[in-house]
Amino acid sequence: MTSSLHPGGPLVVVEDVQLTLGSPAGPVNILRGISLEIAAGETVSLVGPSGSGKSSLMMVLGGLERPTAGRVRINGNNLGGLGEDALARLRRDAIGIVFQAFHLIPTMTALENVALPLELGGHADAFADAAQGLAAVGLGHRLSHYPAQLSGGEQQRVSIARAFIAGPKLLLADEPTGNLDGATGQLVIDCLFEHQARHGTTLLLITHDTSLAERCERQIRLADGQIVEDRVTASMRLGGAARRAL
């Protein structure tokens, strides 16, 4: 399904993806025939109970896990045909990831953490751009601080700045407010959506928070490794101003 708000071609195409992992107790079917399309610039929430396959689907879309069967195309790249280094390059150039546990590198300053994707891409002005990116998330005064010297909300904002710094086409966010209190989480989510809107990035957001899921244009519900619901949210029906208010 592709949203009518985003008439361009799909950025993400998933065709009958299956993922089976081995275990001492026998094979476990994690994903069972997932097919979907996500348009460029679309915001999609991925919801479902624990163990439904949300994180696994995100890993498959990020090229972090290879599906047992099926095909995945991101920005026109068939992930099945890419080697590990090519997948790493694709992530560097086209995919941003925001983790629940932030995963900033503890021995690097906030500035170095944000500059990392640019450095990996060989950008000459990595640190200048990273400083701007941190300023954009309200942390221009925390450039030389190490993660341990930042609060949880600040760490997640650094993580958001890092995820957006290389201008990714697709942003994968795995419960970005899961480790934050309500007020801080709200600030972080505002920051995330603001950046998404500014850059026109496709957003795939895993969350257990129904109000947060409603803030996306589209909601996909997984259960037992299958899509059981794929719908346009109320915010999509209400329009842009109401969506922002929501």
Add this chain to the structure above:
Amino acid sequence: MTAPTWRYAFRLARRELRGGLRGLRVFLGCIVLGVAAIAGIGSLGASLAAGITGNARELLGGDIEARLAYRPADAAEHAFLARSGSLSEITTLRAMARTPDGARRSLIELKAVDAAYPLYGRVVLAPPQALGAALDHSNGVFGAVVDPAILDRLGAKLGDTIRIGEAALQLRGTIVREPDAAASGLILGPQVMIAAAALPETKLIQPGALVTYDYRVRLPPGGNGVVSAEAARAAFPQAGWQIRSFRQAARPLQGLLDRIAQFLSLVGLTALLVGGVGISNAIRGHIAAKTPTIATLKCLGASTRLVFAVYLIEVMALALLGVGGALGLGALFPIAARPLLAGVLPVSARLGVYPAPLAWAALYGLLTTLLFALWPLAVIGRIPAGALFRDVVDRARRRISPLVLAATILLTLGLAALAVAGASDRGVALWFIAGATGAFAIFRAAGAAVVLAAGQLGRPRRPVLCLALANFHRPGAPTAQILLSLGIGLTVLIAVALVEANLSREIETRLPAAAPAFFFIDIQPDQLAGFEQIVRGIRGARLDQVPMMRGRTSSRQLNNSCLT
């Protein structure tokens, strides 16, 4: 990887090092101990070798020595030697020293020296005085300086007169240090040194007397001892003299020290290899702790090669730090050991910084670190980027990449080549390498077998046993590493104990069953009865006596027959 990628890897490694040494102290400790041991032993060996080389002329008493048995050099030979440089003549023979009344006597090693003696070094006497003055003819008598043991044997004191042959000699001092003592060979009695001019008075130089004449030459600066020795042999092929250069004189002592240094170096290398297991375990733990960082780097687009390079640089940077510290400790080791060896060796260590043994030790350290770090670092390739999303059990097959395997083989060969190249006895080094390789292979295989066997056993009913058994073979269990560490460590301890026990047994079994506990010489016929009586008074003691006399043979008496 390209040069900019390497530069970036260095930058990332520098950032990683900000995390400090947490978890890598054991790693550093293993490197420092092993490398310091090798560097210390090498430095001590080099400083002793330098001491021997520096004192080799003193050890011989000259640049070259021509030794003639039973006859002095003739005029032509004397003139030839005198032309080569400064010449000193020393005559040695065994004689009896006795008190003027003949009541007490002692076999002695009589050494008559000329005014030029010693050509190198200095004879130290007690009380302090010049050797020439102590031996001079004064107050109507020549002087003698003696080994302190003579005073006890003859019941004499300094200033007393003793008799050697027909000569009366005044005891004027005891010998504290004699520079050429190590070159004297077998000495059967305490030494008495007299002036060459006093020797005729003894009337001991008779036809057929067992006398050795040493002619020592001090060459002018720039003179080559070996060339002169060859020239001497060429000029007088029939002289029958033994000619030694100062280098040859130092060779037996140098050889002994080389063998000791080699043995100790191999012990040091063993310590480093045992430490290698510690290095491996420490890096494995470090990489495990860095899993989130490694996975994050991969998620952000870093290639496995870049991440591998980052941690390889980090490990080698720390290894360089450890090696640097260890080389400092090793270089200082001769200073600490010098006082301990002062009374053991005839030469003292020449202190200084010796780059060659330090370079060998550094190479050993870096190669060992690389060898033992390679496999734990190869784990980086198996850490999935997705590890950040959920706990991922290592599902990848534990197959070592051909590149890592090739590098491991190359490093092993490099280390083995280094051990062989640095050994004075290559056979011993090869056996050591074979033993070390075998021990590693056996204990690694034993570890794998224990893990496999534990996995095959059923589940015990008792929870404690079940947990204990599961810990042997659970994913990531350190069973094989622990078994390898314990096995290698205990092997080294047992090897040292066995070497000691074997050496003791060798000595014991090679001794004849009735080997004497004591060996007495120089018992005069009139003393024999009393001596026998003393020995027979000791329960279980057995006395065997053999009359001994020394003589000489000449070619005319031998008549071309062989002596056996």
